[in-house]
Amino acid sequence: WKKHTQFVIDAPLTVIRSEDGIIWAAGAHRGVAATSYFDGEQWTLDVHQELDEFISHLSARQLSNGDILFGSGDDEIENAPGGVILYRKEKGAYRHRHLEPNLFPPRTVGFSEFLNGDVWTGGPQLRQINPSYKEDASVVDSFIESVWIDDLEVDDFDNGWVAQWDNGLFKYDGKQWSQISSPDQIASNQVAHIIKDPLRKGGIWAATDRGISR
Numbered sequence: 001w002k003k004h005t006q007f008v009i010d011a012p013l014t015v016i017r018s019e020d021g022i023i024w025a026a027g028a029h030r031g032v033a034a035t036s037y038f039d040g041e042q043w044t045l046d047v048h049q050e051l052d053e054f055i056s057h058l059s060a061r062q063l064s065n066g067d068i069l070f071g072s073g074d075d076e077i078e079n080a081p082g083g084v085i086l087y088r089k090e091k092g093a094y095r096h097r098h099l100e101p102n103l104f105p106p107r108t109v110g111f112s113e114f115l116n117g118d119v120w121t122g123g124p125q126l127r128q129i130n131p132s133y134k135e136d137a138s139v140v141d142s143f144i145e146s147v148w149i150d151d152l153e154v155d156d157f158d159n160g161w162v163a164q165w166d167n168g169l170f171k172y173d174g175k176q177w178s179q180i181s182s183p184d185q186i187a188s189n190q191v192a193h194i195i196k197d198p199l200r201k202g203g204i205w206a207a208t209d210r211g212i213s214r
Contacts, residue, residue, distance in 0.1 A: 007043035028054035061111040071108025082106030102136035122149030163191040
Protein backbone atom coordinates (compact mmCIF):
# COMPACT_ATOMS: atom_id res chain seq x y z
CA TRP A 1 0.00 0.00 0.00
CA LYS A 2 1.06 3.59 -0.68
CA LYS A 3 -0.39 6.57 1.15
CA HIS A 4 -1.21 9.63 -0.96
CA THR A 5 -1.31 12.98 0.83
CA GLN A 6 -0.01 15.76 -1.41
CA PHE A 7 -2.83 17.63 -3.18
CA VAL A 8 -5.35 15.06 -1.94
CA ILE A 9 -8.55 16.20 -0.21
CA ASP A 10 -8.53 15.57 3.54
CA ALA A 11 -12.09 14.14 3.73
CA PRO A 12 -12.77 11.84 0.76
CA LEU A 13 -16.30 10.40 0.74
CA THR A 14 -16.22 8.56 -2.59
CA VAL A 15 -13.72 7.39 -5.20
CA ILE A 16 -14.42 6.67 -8.88
CA ARG A 17 -12.36 5.86 -11.97
CA SER A 18 -13.12 7.61 -15.26
CA GLU A 19 -12.80 5.84 -18.61
CA ASP A 20 -9.39 7.40 -19.28
CA GLY A 21 -7.97 5.81 -16.13
CA ILE A 22 -8.04 8.93 -13.95
CA ILE A 23 -8.82 8.32 -10.25
CA TRP A 24 -11.20 10.84 -8.68
CA ALA A 25 -11.72 11.46 -4.97
CA ALA A 26 -14.66 13.66 -3.91
CA GLY A 27 -15.83 14.98 -0.55
CA ALA A 28 -14.37 17.96 1.29
CA HIS A 29 -11.11 19.72 2.03
CA ARG A 30 -10.75 21.93 5.10
CA GLY A 31 -14.52 22.04 5.47
CA VAL A 32 -15.35 22.96 1.87
CA ALA A 33 -16.60 20.75 -0.99
CA ALA A 34 -13.64 19.56 -3.05
CA THR A 35 -12.27 17.02 -5.52
CA SER A 36 -8.85 15.57 -6.26
CA TYR A 37 -7.88 13.59 -9.35
CA PHE A 38 -4.82 11.45 -10.04
CA ASP A 39 -3.38 10.96 -13.54
CA GLY A 40 -0.98 8.22 -12.52
CA GLU A 41 1.82 10.61 -11.62
CA GLN A 42 0.37 13.48 -9.60
CA TRP A 43 -2.79 14.72 -7.91
CA THR A 44 -4.71 17.91 -8.72
CA LEU A 45 -6.90 19.40 -5.96
CA ASP A 46 -9.87 21.70 -6.68
CA VAL A 47 -12.03 23.38 -4.04
CA HIS A 48 -15.67 24.03 -4.98
CA GLN A 49 -17.14 26.65 -2.67
CA GLU A 50 -20.28 26.73 -4.82
CA LEU A 51 -21.28 23.33 -3.40
CA ASP A 52 -20.86 24.48 0.22
CA GLU A 53 -19.38 21.98 2.70
CA PHE A 54 -19.07 18.63 0.89
CA ILE A 55 -19.86 16.47 -2.15
CA SER A 56 -22.30 13.59 -1.61
CA HIS A 57 -20.92 10.05 -1.58
CA LEU A 58 -23.69 9.10 -4.04
CA SER A 59 -23.19 12.04 -6.38
CA ALA A 60 -20.12 11.25 -8.48
CA ARG A 61 -20.65 9.86 -11.98
CA GLN A 62 -19.19 9.88 -15.47
CA LEU A 63 -21.73 10.15 -18.29
CA SER A 64 -21.50 8.44 -21.68
CA ASN A 65 -20.25 11.67 -23.33
CA GLY A 66 -17.29 11.78 -20.93
CA ASP A 67 -18.64 14.52 -18.64
CA ILE A 68 -18.02 13.89 -14.93
CA LEU A 69 -20.57 15.24 -12.44
CA PHE A 70 -20.22 15.89 -8.71
CA GLY A 71 -23.21 17.05 -6.64
CA SER A 72 -23.51 18.88 -3.33
CA GLY A 73 -24.31 16.69 -0.33
CA ASP A 74 -25.42 19.37 2.12
CA ASP A 75 -28.91 18.95 3.60
CA GLU A 76 -29.13 22.65 4.44
CA ILE A 77 -27.12 24.80 2.05
CA GLU A 78 -26.71 28.26 3.52
CA ASN A 79 -23.44 29.70 2.26
CA ALA A 80 -23.51 28.67 -1.40
CA PRO A 81 -25.98 27.96 -4.23
CA GLY A 82 -25.32 24.21 -4.34
CA GLY A 83 -25.95 22.23 -7.49
CA VAL A 84 -23.31 20.37 -9.50
CA ILE A 85 -19.71 20.71 -10.65
CA LEU A 86 -19.10 19.46 -14.19
CA TYR A 87 -15.67 18.34 -15.37
CA ARG A 88 -15.02 18.09 -19.12
CA LYS A 89 -11.81 17.11 -20.86
CA GLU A 90 -10.74 19.76 -23.37
CA LYS A 91 -7.50 19.52 -25.36
CA GLY A 92 -6.19 16.83 -23.06
CA ALA A 93 -6.87 18.67 -19.80
CA TYR A 94 -9.84 18.70 -17.44
CA ARG A 95 -11.74 21.96 -16.96
CA HIS A 96 -14.63 22.41 -14.56
CA ARG A 97 -17.61 24.70 -14.22
CA HIS A 98 -20.54 25.13 -11.87
CA LEU A 99 -24.07 24.10 -12.92
CA GLU A 100 -26.23 25.93 -10.43
CA PRO A 101 -29.91 25.55 -9.58
CA ASN A 102 -32.22 25.32 -11.42
CA LEU A 103 -30.18 23.29 -13.90
CA PHE A 104 -29.72 20.83 -11.02
CA PRO A 105 -31.33 20.86 -7.55
CA PRO A 106 -29.30 22.47 -4.73
CA ARG A 107 -28.65 19.05 -3.17
CA THR A 108 -28.17 16.36 -5.77
CA VAL A 109 -28.49 12.71 -4.73
CA GLY A 110 -27.22 10.30 -7.38
CA PHE A 111 -27.16 10.40 -11.16
CA SER A 112 -28.52 7.95 -13.71
CA GLU A 113 -28.38 8.26 -17.50
CA PHE A 114 -30.74 6.96 -20.17
CA LEU A 115 -29.73 5.95 -23.69
CA ASN A 116 -31.01 9.26 -25.09
CA GLY A 117 -28.66 11.15 -22.76
CA ASP A 118 -31.29 12.40 -20.33
CA VAL A 119 -30.10 12.38 -16.72
CA TRP A 120 -32.16 11.69 -13.61
CA THR A 121 -31.15 12.84 -10.16
CA GLY A 122 -32.73 12.29 -6.75
CA GLY A 123 -32.98 14.03 -3.40
CA PRO A 124 -36.07 16.04 -2.47
CA GLN A 125 -37.67 15.12 -5.82
CA LEU A 126 -36.95 13.05 -8.90
CA ARG A 127 -35.62 15.48 -11.51
CA GLN A 128 -34.87 15.07 -15.21
CA ILE A 129 -32.04 17.05 -16.80
CA ASN A 130 -31.42 17.67 -20.49
CA PRO A 131 -27.79 16.80 -21.37
CA SER A 132 -27.34 20.20 -23.06
CA TYR A 133 -27.46 21.79 -19.56
CA LYS A 134 -29.36 24.71 -21.10
CA GLU A 135 -32.79 23.95 -19.63
CA ASP A 136 -33.90 23.95 -15.99
CA ALA A 137 -34.35 20.54 -14.40
CA SER A 138 -37.95 19.30 -14.57
CA VAL A 139 -39.70 17.32 -11.84
CA VAL A 140 -40.90 13.87 -12.93
CA ASP A 141 -44.67 14.08 -12.39
CA SER A 142 -45.01 10.74 -10.60
CA PHE A 143 -42.73 12.02 -7.83
CA ILE A 144 -43.77 15.68 -7.68
CA GLU A 145 -44.93 15.26 -4.05
CA SER A 146 -42.07 12.95 -3.09
CA VAL A 147 -40.50 13.21 0.35
CA TRP A 148 -37.09 11.90 -0.68
CA ILE A 149 -35.42 9.87 -3.43
CA ASP A 150 -32.59 7.85 -1.88
CA ASP A 151 -30.97 6.44 -5.01
CA LEU A 152 -31.56 5.70 -8.69
CA GLU A 153 -30.18 3.66 -11.55
CA VAL A 154 -30.79 2.75 -15.22
CA ASP A 155 -30.45 -0.92 -16.19
CA ASP A 156 -29.14 -2.51 -19.40
CA PHE A 157 -32.60 -2.35 -21.00
CA ASP A 158 -32.95 1.42 -20.37
CA ASN A 159 -35.43 0.96 -17.51
CA GLY A 160 -35.24 3.59 -14.77
CA TRP A 161 -35.13 2.42 -11.14
CA VAL A 162 -35.85 4.59 -8.10
CA ALA A 163 -35.26 3.72 -4.44
CA GLN A 164 -37.48 5.46 -1.90
CA TRP A 165 -37.22 4.73 1.83
CA ASP A 166 -40.48 3.28 3.21
CA ASN A 167 -41.90 2.73 -0.29
CA GLY A 168 -39.45 0.24 -1.79
CA LEU A 169 -38.44 0.33 -5.45
CA PHE A 170 -40.08 1.84 -8.51
CA LYS A 171 -39.38 0.79 -12.10
CA TYR A 172 -40.05 2.92 -15.19
CA ASP A 173 -40.11 1.11 -18.55
CA GLY A 174 -40.41 4.25 -20.65
CA LYS A 175 -44.21 4.28 -20.53
CA GLN A 176 -45.42 3.40 -17.06
CA TRP A 177 -44.30 2.87 -13.47
CA SER A 178 -44.47 -0.30 -11.41
CA GLN A 179 -43.73 -0.69 -7.70
CA ILE A 180 -41.57 -3.45 -6.20
CA SER A 181 -42.24 -3.90 -2.49
CA SER A 182 -41.85 -6.27 0.46
CA PRO A 183 -42.41 -8.92 1.60
CA ASP A 184 -42.92 -10.80 -1.67
CA GLN A 185 -40.50 -8.99 -4.01
CA ILE A 186 -37.74 -7.43 -1.89
CA ALA A 187 -36.45 -7.92 1.66
CA SER A 188 -37.75 -4.57 2.94
CA ASN A 189 -39.30 -1.32 1.73
CA GLN A 190 -36.46 0.56 3.42
CA VAL A 191 -34.19 0.73 0.35
CA ALA A 192 -31.10 2.89 0.70
CA HIS A 193 -28.99 2.00 -2.33
CA ILE A 194 -29.31 0.30 -5.74
CA ILE A 195 -26.69 -0.70 -8.31
CA LYS A 196 -26.75 -2.31 -11.74
CA ASP A 197 -25.54 -5.92 -11.81
CA PRO A 198 -22.28 -5.92 -13.83
CA LEU A 199 -22.56 -9.66 -14.64
CA ARG A 200 -26.27 -10.31 -15.24
CA LYS A 201 -27.83 -8.21 -17.99
CA GLY A 202 -30.80 -6.26 -16.69
CA GLY A 203 -30.11 -7.21 -13.07
CA ILE A 204 -30.45 -4.76 -10.18
CA TRP A 205 -29.18 -5.12 -6.60
CA ALA A 206 -31.01 -3.33 -3.77
CA ALA A 207 -29.55 -2.70 -0.30
CA THR A 208 -32.21 -2.57 2.43
CA ASP A 209 -32.26 -2.48 6.23
CA ARG A 210 -32.97 -6.23 6.18
CA GLY A 211 -30.40 -7.39 3.67
CA ILE A 212 -29.68 -7.43 -0.06
CA SER A 213 -32.24 -8.18 -2.75
CA ARG A 214 -31.72 -8.92 -6.44
